[in-house]
Amino acid sequence: MTGVADQMTTDVVIVGGGSAGSLLAARLSENPARSVLLIEAGEEPSDPDIWTPAAWPALQGRAFDWDYLTEPQAGTHGRVHHWARGKVIGGSSCLHAMGYMRGHPEDYQAWVGATGDARWSWEALLPVFGAIEGRPDSSGPMPIYMPDEEVSPLTRAFIETGVSLGLPRLPHHNDGRMVGVTPNALNIRDGRRVTVAEAWLTPEVRARKNLCILTGTRARRLVMDGNRVNRIEGVGPQGPIEIVADQIVLCAGALESPALLMRSGIGPRDVLKAASVDCLIDMPGIGRNLQDHLLGAGNLYATRKPLPASRLQHSESMAYMRAGDFTAAGQPEIVVGCGVAPIVSECFDAPEPGTAYSLLFGVTHPTSRGSLRISGPNLGDRLIIDPAYLQTEHDRAMFRSALEAARTIGHADRLAEWRDRELAPGPLGSKAEIDAFIAKAVITHHHPSGTLRMGKDDHAVVDPDLRLKPLDNLHVVDASVIPSLTAGPIHAAVLAIAESFARTVTSDE
Numbered sequence: 001m002t003g004v005a006d007q008m009t010t011d012v013v014i015v016g017g018g019s020a021g022s023l024l025a026a027r028l029s030e031n032p033a034r035s036v037l038l039i040e041a042g043e044e045p046s047d048p049d050i051w052t053p054a055a056w057p058a059l060q061g062r063a064f065d066w067d068y069l070t071e072p073q074a075g076t077h078g079r080v081h082h083w084a085r086g087k088v089i090g091g092s093s094c095l096h097a098m099g100y101m102r103g104h105p106e107d108y109q110a111w112v113g114a115t116g117d118a119r120w121s122w123e124a125l126l127p128v129f130g131a132i133e134g135r136p137d138s139s140g141p142m143p144i145y146m147p148d149e150e151v152s153p154l155t156r157a158f159i160e161t162g163v164s165l166g167l168p169r170l171p172h173h174n175d176g177r178m179v180g181v182t183p184n185a186l187n188i189r190d191g192r193r194v195t196v197a198e199a200w201l202t203p204e205v206r207a208r209k210n211l212c213i214l215t216g217t218r219a220r221r222l223v224m225d226g227n228r229v230n231r232i233e234g235v236g237p238q239g240p241i242e243i244v245a246d247q248i249v250l251c252a253g254a255l256e257s258p259a260l261l262m263r264s265g266i267g268p269r270d271v272l273k274a275a276s277v278d279c280l281i282d283m284p285g286i287g288r289n290l291q292d293h294l295l296g297a298g299n300l301y302a303t304r305k306p307l308p309a310s311r312l313q314h315s316e317s318m319a320y321m322r323a324g325d326f327t328a329a330g331q332p333e334i335v336v337g338c339g340v341a342p343i344v345s346e347c348f349d350a351p352e353p354g355t356a357y358s359l360l361f362g363v364t365h366p367t368s369r370g371s372l373r374i375s376g377p378n379l380g381d382r383l384i385i386d387p388a389y390l391q392t393e394h395d396r397a398m399f400r401s402a403l404e405a406a407r408t409i410g411h412a413d414r415l416a417e418w419r420d421r422e423l424a425p426g427p428l429g430s431k432a433e434i435d436a437f438i439a440k441a442v443i444t445h446h447h448p449s450g451t452l453r454m455g456k457d458d459h460a461v462v463d464p465d466l467r468l469k470p471l472d473n474l475h476v477v478d479a480s481v482i483p484s485l486t487a488g489p490i491h492a493a494v495l496a497i498a499e500s501f502a503r504t505v506t507s508d509e
């Protein structure tokens with residue numbers, strides 16, 4: 001790597017030091033012959049609350065959260081939703097809720113269907129997950145911790161209730177049988193969060209001479225020459241910088257990776273025109289296919305006895321299931337989560353901690369698809385984020401089913417020792433009343449993805465190798481490329497995408 005303060009030359013530049021980017025910087029710099037430059041808009045993490053698992057909700061809105069706002073959502077009572085995203089080395093793994101779930105094999109079969117490439121199948125990804133995960137039988141860098149005695153007594157009762165209704169008691173969520181109930185596996189070691197940066201960018205890795213990490217440095221625009229990106233213009237702590245690289249890997253996340261492409265003139269012609277950006281490559285798929293999971297936060301129960309605070313991260317167990325049948329097997333359709341706290345959306349008043357708990361409810365494979373656009377050519381121009389929440393009847397029907405499942409669990413005999421009464425929603429009559437309650441209750445589950453989806457069809461943005469289709473030296477490796485959501489939280493899938501990409505790059509070495 002060569003360079004003066006404002007210009008650098010490198011073999012590979014990774015834009016964004018978040019979950020995918022941190023892993024990739026470590027993996028690609030294993031070869032000392034390859035120079036790797038990682039640029040990250042944020043700084044190194046320093047807020048001590050990052051490492052306190054129970055503090056994770058309080059991290060939102062702090063200086064290392066991009067704190068995006070969605071457009072008002074017709075499907076969620078006209079609300080604007082805050083979308084947290086990490087602006088820090090480690091990215092959103094510094095803010096996330098630490099739940100680790102690979103997903104269901106059929107989730108990945110859908111990726112094979114989208115790409116025509118068996119590398120994205122569950123079976124092909126098994127060794128990839130194995131290389132990521134640190135468990136008693138696997139020595140990957142990311143600890144996968146199965147809590148036992150720390151699990152709340154409420155969560156234990158929730159799990160037993162699920163079993164009494166017919167759900168299988170799973171050992172964990174990660175062996176392919178997601179339908180069932182179990183405590184959540186967590187990225188925690190010795191009671192502390194482990195970020196992706198800590199797991200992969202260890203002091204030994206950071207000491208490599210061929211790896212350079214620039215914090216406080218934001219890519220503004222890619223400059224192209226024919227079908228190659230020949231430099232990146234950015235802004236660093238000392239002002240403008242320029243980076244010349246053989247290979248560019250975008251790891252800026254599902255919002256900023258498409259935004260960077262659009263600011264560079266690559267995107268849907270109409271969107272670029274409205275944002276006063278000259279369209280150099282018209283790609284209608286960029287910024288489309290935005291997906292997110294929602295969780296209903298409003299099915300609330302008053303306790304009969306004081307509820308001890310969660311010793312983990314509040315949402316201790318997720319029960320995945322088919323809609324309408326606790327005993328059916330297959331790919332999950334809905335989820336009910338045990339919130340060891342009165343977790344509610346901003347439409348409801350939360351009772352005092354210790355006096356109430358929430359049964360969260362959600363849909364695993366929503367069919368609503370939103371979009372992301374830039375509003376102007378500059379870094380400061382806001383992103384126009386429209387997740388189009390609850391726009392399909394599929395999603396609304398599944399949400400009704402998820403609420404019903406949550407209330408069936410909530411009112412079951414096995415939970416009587418904890419339940420005094422249901423505080424919300426209370427009696428609901430018509431379908432319209434149920435939908436109105438759900439629209440007020442849903443909050444983001446923090447899984448935006450899909451905005452630069454991989455696929456074999458004409459509108460897909462990256463190919464199965466994650467290469468931006470019209471360019472030779474630009475790959476996208478982050479949550480943007482996910483064609484369709486996995487059933488659960490998506491961090492494991494994002495790490496698998498990064499590790500799988502690293503394997504492809506390093507396989508000939």
Ligand SMILES: Cc1cc2nc3c(=O)[nH]c(=O)nc-3n(C[C@H](O)[C@H](O)[C@H](O)COP(=O)(O)OP(=O)(O)OC[C@H]3O[C@@H](n4cnc5c(N)ncnc54)[C@H](O)[C@@H]3O)c2cc1C
Nearest residue numbers: 016018019020041091092096097098099219256479489491
């Ligand atoms: C509050 C919250 C809770 C969550 N809970 C869970 C959970 O429990 N389990 C789970 O599986 N998933 C969870 N997730 C989701 C998961 O954390 C994300 O899907 C994942 O971290 C995304 O990884 P990424 O690499 O795509 O993006 P990120 O990790 O967001 O990384 C993108 C990085 O790029 C940087 N960047 C952006 N633009 C530029 C630019 N132009 N130049 C330079 N750098 C740039 C950003 O600052 C950031 O560091 C949660 C997320 C949040 C926010």
